[in-house]
Amino acid sequence: MYKFKVEERILSTNEEYAASNRELLAGKNKLCLNVISSPGSGKTTILARTIADLKGRMKVGVIEGDIQTDIDAQRIKAAGAKAIQINTDGACHLSAAQISKALKKLPIDKLDLLVIENVGNLICPSVFELGENCKIVVLSVAEGDDKCAKYPSTFARAAAILINKIDLLGTKHIDFNIKRVRKDIRKVNEDAQIFEVSAKTGQGMAEWYDWLAKSVGDPTSV
Numbered sequence: 001m002y003k004f005k006v007e008e009r010i011l012s013t014n015e016e017y018a019a020s021n022r023e024l025l026a027g028k029n030k031l032c033l034n035v036i037s038s039p040g041s042g043k044t045t046i047l048a049r050t051i052a053d054l055k056g057r058m059k060v061g062v063i064e065g066d067i068q069t070d071i072d073a074q075r076i077k078a079a080g081a082k083a084i085q086i087n088t089d090g091a092c093h094l095s096a097a098q099i100s101k102a103l104k105k106l107p108i109d110k111l112d113l114l115v116i117e118n119v120g121n122l123i124c125p126s127v128f129e130l131g132e133n134c135k136i137v138v139l140s141v142a143e144g145d146d147k148c149a150k151y152p153s154t155f156a157r158a159a160a161i162l163i164n165k166i167d168l169l170g171t172k173h174i175d176f177n178i179k180r181v182r183k184d185i186r187k188v189n190e191d192a193q194i195f196e197v198s199a200k201t202g203q204g205m206a207e208w209y210d211w212l213a214k215s216v217g218d219p220t221s222v
């Protein structure tokens with residue numbers, strides 16, 4: 001019982017920070033995405049390629065969440081964007097208070113798009129609101145085609161879902177039924193945009209960029 005109360009309080013404090021982050025970003029009319037996936041799905045690779053491919057079209061700022069290291073922030077900086085690294089010291093999700101601090105270090109007025117790359121974890125990051133406009137879920141074909149069936153609530157909350165590493169489809173090492181995944185997504189989420197991409201080869205990325213450009217132009221639409 002006691003534990004339940006503590007958890008409730010943590011969530012409500014988080015919601016207060018999330019609301020203030022949301023207000024700050026809405027006041028500046030900036031789109032903010034919260035990117036969620038298991039470890040190794042290719043979140044950072046997708047972001048780095050997006051930043052490099054949209055150079056000159058879109059200025060991106062990234063908040064990187066990891067349990068340890070600043071490896072991902074370094075990759076984002078190398079791709080040409082501002083990046084702030086948050087180390088959670090063991091916590092398996094980012095909190096809105098951490099985002100509030102990180103936002104103070106980013107030149108928000110000069111950016112078109114803010115992206116939060118959450119800690120690799122398909123479960124609890126989707127419960128902690130950060131003040132984002134919407135959640136993006138990444139699923140790679142290497143993880144297997146049962147993830148949406150197993151973690152439906154995470155997929156239910158996504159505005160867009162990227163199925164990554166599609167360059168591996170059709171090889172004998174991968175069993176991934178993309179039709180099944182689309183069907184499982186539609187059972188819990190009728191509206192999410194679904195993109196089939198390979199951040200490695202660039203396949204399918206143009207459709208993702210179109211969606212991004214449209215959403216950056218009207219953050220309230222997502």
Ligand code: MG
Pocket residue numbers: 043044072117
């Ligand atoms: Mg990463």
Ligand code: ZN
Pocket residue numbers: 091092093124125
């Ligand atoms: Zn967590």
